[in-house]
Amino acid sequence: MWSSFFTPDLFASAIRMATPLALAAIGGTICERSGVVNIALEGIMLVGAFFGVVVTLAAQASTVAGIAGNAVWFGVVAAVLAGIALSGIHAFASVTLRMDQVVSGTAINILALGLTGFLMEVIYGHPGATDSVAHKLGPVFSFPSGSTGILGTIWTWVDQIVFSYTPIVYVAIIVAVFAQWAMYRTRWGLRLRALGEHPRAADTVGVRVLASRYSAVLISGALGGLAGANLTLEQVGSFSENMTSGRGFIALAANIFGRWTPVGSYLASLLFGFAEAIEIRMQSFQNVIQIPVQFFLMLPYVLVVIVLAGFMGRAVGPAAVGKPYEKE
Amino acid sequence: MSETRELPVVTEALWARVLRTAGVPLLSVALAMAIGSIIIVATGHDPILAFGALFRGAFGGPMQIGWTIMRATPLMFTGLAVAFGFRANLFNIGAEGQLVLGSFAAAWFGLLLGGLPSIASIPLILVGSALFGAAWALIPALLKAKVGAHEVITTMMFSWIALYLTSWLVSGPLMDKGGIPQTSMLPASVWLVTLDKIIPGLPPVSAHIGFLLALALAALVWWILKSTTLGYQIRAVGFNPTAAENGGISIARTTVWALCISGALAGLAGASEVLGVQHRMFDQVSAGSGFGFTGIAVALLAKKNPIAVIFAALLFGALSAGAGTMQLEADVPQKIITIIQALIIFFVGAETIITWLIKRRQKLALEKKGAADVV
Numbered sequence: 188m189w190s191s192f193f194t195p196d197l198f199a200s201a202i203r204m205a206t207p208l209a210l211a212a213i214g215g216t217i218c219e220r221s222g223v224v225n226i227a228l229e230g231i232m233l234v235g236a237f238f239g240v241v242v243t244l245a246a247q248a249s250t251v252a253g254i255a256g257n258a259v260w261f262g263v264v265a266a267v268l269a270g271i272a273l274s275g276i277h278a279f280a281s282v283t284l285r286m287d288q289v290v291s292g293t294a295i296n297i298l299a300l301g302l303t304g305f306l307m308e309v310i311y312g313h314p315g316a317t318d319s320v321a322h323k324l325g326p327v328f329s330f331p332s333g334s335t336g337i338l339g340t341i342w343t344w345v346d347q348i349v350f351s352y353t354p355i356v357y358v359a360i361i362v363a364v365f366a367q368w369a370m371y372r373t374r375w376g377l378r379l380r381a382l383g384e385h386p387r388a389a390d391t392v393g394v395r396v397l398a399s400r401y402s403a404v405l406i407s408g409a410l411g412g413l414a415g416a417n418l419t420l421e422q423v424g425s426f427s428e429n430m431t432s433g434r435g436f437i438a439l440a441a442n443i444f445g446r447w448t449p450v451g452s453y454l455a456s457l458l459f460g461f462a463e464a465i466e467i468r469m470q471s472f473q474n475v476i477q478i479p480v481q482f483f484l485m486l487p488y489v490l491v492v493i494v495l496a497g498f499m500g501r502a503v504g505p506a507a508v509g510k511p512y513e514k515e
Numbered sequence: 516m517s518e519t520r521e522l523p524v525v526t527e528a529l530w531a532r533v534l535r536t537a538g539v540p541l542l543s544v545a546l547a548m549a550i551g552s553i554i555i556v557a558t559g560h561d562p563i564l565a566f567g568a569l570f571r572g573a574f575g576g577p578m579q580i581g582w583t584i585m586r587a588t589p590l591m592f593t594g595l596a597v598a599f600g601f602r603a604n605l606f607n608i609g610a611e612g613q614l615v616l617g618s619f620a621a622a623w624f625g626l627l628l629g630g631l632p633s634i635a636s637i638p639l640i641l642v643g644s645a646l647f648g649a650a651w652a653l654i655p656a657l658l659k660a661k662v663g664a665h666e667v668i669t670t671m672m673f674s675w676i677a678l679y680l681t682s683w684l685v686s687g688p689l690m691d692k693g694g695i696p697q698t699s700m701l702p703a704s705v706w707l708v709t710l711d712k713i714i715p716g717l718p719p720v721s722a723h724i725g726f727l728l729a730l731a732l733a734a735l736v737w738w739i740l741k742s743t744t745l746g747y748q749i750r751a752v753g754f755n756p757t758a759a760e761n762g763g764i765s766i767a768r769t770t771v772w773a774l775c776i777s778g779a780l781a782g783l784a785g786a787s788e789v790l791g792v793q794h795r796m797f798d799q800v801s802a803g804s805g806f807g808f809t810g811i812a813v814a815l816l817a818k819k820n821p822i823a824v825i826f827a828a829l830l831f832g833a834l835s836a837g838a839g840t841m842q843l844e845a846d847v848p849q850k851i852i853t854i855i856q857a858l859i860i861f862f863v864g865a866e867t868i869i870t871w872l873i874k875r876r877q878k879l880a881l882e883k884k885g886a887a888d889v890v
Contacts, residue, residue: 226667276861286864289606289667293811294860300808301853308848309558436671443668481683488672488679492654495664 195347197468203352203422204467205453205460206359207232210414211438212445212452213359213366214407220370220447221403222383222507226292227277228411229435230299231270235415237303239266240426241310243320259324263355263416270412271405273299278404282397285511296435304428316427324353324421353421355413359453362410366449379403383505386512396512411435433488440491444498447505458494462487540816540823543862544830551855555847565845572840573833581710581720585792587832588722589614591729592784593810594817594824595736596777600666601819602740603773604753609655609670610781611807612677613648615799617782619681620647621789622698622796623689629702636705641728641786648782649775651677656774660767666774674807682800689796696798707791725787729825732780736821739776749773781807805853809835812856815863831856 211228218225225231243262249255273295280291308314328350332343370376378399381389386396414434419426437459444458445451466483473480552562573583593610600607607613620643628636655669686696707725711717740746751759752769760766784806789796809831816830817823834856838849 280861280865284865286861290815290860290864293606293608294857294864297808297812297853297860298857301850301855301857305554305848305850305854308850314848314850433671433675436668440668440672443665479683479687481679481686485676485679488675491672492658492669492676495669496658496662 192468192472195344197464198461199347199351200464200467201457201461202348203356203460204463205456206356206421207414207417207434208438208441208459209359209363209453209456210355210410210417211435212441212456213362213449214410214414215439215442216445216447216449216452217366217370217379217403217410218407219442219508220379220383220505221400222386222505222510222512223278223281223400223404224288224292224509225274225277225404225407226289226436226439227274227295227299228407228414228438229431229433230292230296231273231408231411232415232418232435233296233299233303233429233431234273235266235270235412236419236430237306237415237426238269239263239412239416240317240320240419241265241306243420244318247321259320259322259420262320262420263324263413266416266420267409267412270408270410270415272408274404274408274411277408278401281511282400282404285513288509288511300429303426307426307428314428317425319424320420323424324355326351327354327357353417355417355421358413359417363449363453370449380505383507386507386510390512390514396514400512414438437487437491440495443504444494455494459487459490462490539866540818540827540863543816543859546862547855547858550858551851554854555851558847560845560847565841565847565851568844569834569837569841572837574837575840577718577720579836581722582836583829583833584710584720584722584726585832586835587828588726588729588791589784589788589804589806590809590813590828590831591726591733591824592780592787593806594813594828595729595733595821596780596784597810597814598817598819598821598824599736599740599749599780600773600777601814602753603749603769604756605659605770605774605777606667607652607670607774607777607781608667608811609652609672609674609807610777610784610810611804612670612674613651613778613781614785614788614804614807615674615677615681616651617644617648617785618789618796618799619684619785620644620782621786622685622701625701625705625790626689626699629704631704633704637707637790640705640790641783644782644786645779646782648785649779651782652774652778653771656771656778659774660770670774678800681796682798685796685798691795698796701790701794705790706794707787721792723787723791725791728783728787729828732783733821733825736780740821745769745772781810784810809856812860815860818863 211232215225215228239262242265243258246254246258246261249258254261277291277295280286281288304314307317311317330346330350332346370379378389378394381394382396382399390396415431418430423430438456441455441459442452444455445453466486469476469478469483470480548566552566555562555565572579574580593614596610596613597607621640624640624643628639631639651673652670655664655666655673658664658669659666682696685698689698691697691699707723709720710722710724710726711719713724740750748759748764748769749772751762751764752766756766759769788804788806813824813827813831817827834852838852841847842849
């Protein structure tokens with residue numbers, strides 16, 4: 188039984204499931220490092236997922252071959268733009284208006300729920316779920332399966348765990364590494380970190396606090412939108428209401444567990460992604476294990492609480508996070 | 516210098532205070548409705564027809580007013596729950612989860628205690644629901660108090676855990692015969708009766724005595740916050756935790772009490788729905804009640820004031836009660852209500868615009884005054 192449980196696909200599944208969490212978590216990291224809490228990631232992801240599908244469905248119905256053939260890419264761009272637009276509201280509310288950032292984030296989450304549900308009925312005439320897109324984003328590589336024997340087995344593992352993914356999965360890994368480099372090795376990163384620790388000091392040495400915070404929030408919006416695109420255009424293929432089901436909040440926990448660093452966020456997301464992969468795998472073993480499916484489904488959420496409980500005491504976030512900045 | 520500073524503050528404060536207590540919330544609702552209208556127009560519908568239908572659906576007659584009160588009742592409980600947390604600087608975003616546990620407790624105890632007279636069973640069930648709601652908030656509260664884990668993440672996670680846990684309970688151990696994931700119908704002895712049963716002369720309405728309970732609780736919460744030691748501690752911690760701690764108040768203890776009481780209030784929302792409206796518990800995973808989230812909007816619109824929660828809840832209850840009629844008559848999807856809710860939170864929260872304007876005016880007045888003094 189265990190050999191059919193711990194297959195290469197289980198680990199590949201963990202990396203796939205980690206992807207939306209990681210993108211949102213890295214977005215959260217950049218945002219919080221600049222001093223702005225972004226609990227709106229849940230809604231940003233939801234809106235990205237929705238507009239990704241809406242634009243893909245519209246584009247694939249186009250009679251222009253170039254558009255219909257690349258429909259899903261238009262969807263990805265739309266998802267990112269939708270994420271940026273929604274995070275723009277958060278930036279305006281929390282940076283310019285100095286509104287309570289958690290309240291603004293909550294309002295955006297509720298807005299995202301209402302907007303996607305409302306537009307779904309306006310566009311498709313029914314609540315619930317959209318149609319599936321004709322073509323999801325496919326795997327980047329496709330190699331022939333290897334020969335039999337031990338070499339064949341090794342190749343199957345490598346192929347599954349390294350080469351089996353769709354584009355956004357690889358993008359997430361690149362984003363994690365690149366953001367880590369940018370945060371600790373560039374002037375942009377130094378300034379970003381200074382903003383979240385001591386904005387007054389950053390201001391006095393000439394960092395434009397408000398503009399920099401805006402850009403950090405918008406970057407997190409783009410990443411959140413991309414996370415949504417991964418959910419609908421790579422994983423599921425269609426949109427259903429409230430389909431993010433708490434992933435934005437799990438991503439925030441991953442950001443904390445990853446100690447507010449991009450690579451740390453990715454690795455923490457991998458842990459939660461693995462829990463999700465196990466959950467999915469267990470469901471297919473349900474007749475063997477005899478545990479109600481709901482207990483698997485709650486696994487990722489329970490893991491988040493356990494991780495926060497065991498780890499939180501030692502995690503210290505940016506000093507000025509959540510505090511609006513007022514120029515003197 | 517100090518006298519010149521006093522003057523403009525006093526003259527400004529009158530209209531500013533009027534604006535702040537009632538003006539900002541009312542203005543926020545009006546602005547949110549206006550933007551809602553723009554969305555309705557943009558999607559090719561008639562906003563006047565839509566809001567007309569919504570108004571008739573919420574207030575068109577005794578039956579409609581009954582719906583509004585029925586919908587407002589759980590929102591009063593969740594609104595009080597979230598507002599209570601806010602007072603201690605806690606954001607109970609997971610009130611939904613505590614509500615679900617309260618619903619479950621009501622259904623479970625309701626099935627067990629059906630044989631008792633109502634006067635004994637109903638209070639017991641309500642206490643049970645409140646305890647289950649409080650228990651569901653206890654772990655996030657302890658984590659917040661002991662290790663500083665943010666309650667926004669933990670209560671949200673507990674919400675999802677609650678949904679799956681009760682989903683299993685109503686589709687497994689407590690499932691009704693017939694294979695639908697729901698409990699059996701509760702015995703009528705534990706139902707919260709509708710208001711027409713106790714108020715002679717009232718036509719049949721769906722509003723139930725849970726509404727009166729919610730009114731009483733609003734007053735109780737107001738009294739706890741205003742006149743008890745715990746209320747004082749909660750307000751002190753919410754206002755300035757460092758000062759409170761220096762004054763000898765335990766932040767950890769106050770946090771745990773505040774979040775658990777908040778959870779108890781949310782749990783009662785679940786009991787009120789199960790005993791007063793549904794008379795059984797359904798699987799909530801796919802739909803969820805949404806009362807927890809709307810409770811946040813209610814608490815913010817009420818500006819964390821327990822008495823104002825009553826009116827804010829009635830407003831959202833009216834929107835929710837009228838939404839069906841609006842969809843039926845004007846073909847506008849009910850979800851527009853959710854959008855309006857979010858907009859109201861924005862406008863109430865963005866009160867800083869108004870205070871910023873007031874400060875600016877004061878500053879200008881001061882500068883003018885200062886310049887005049889020098890001349």
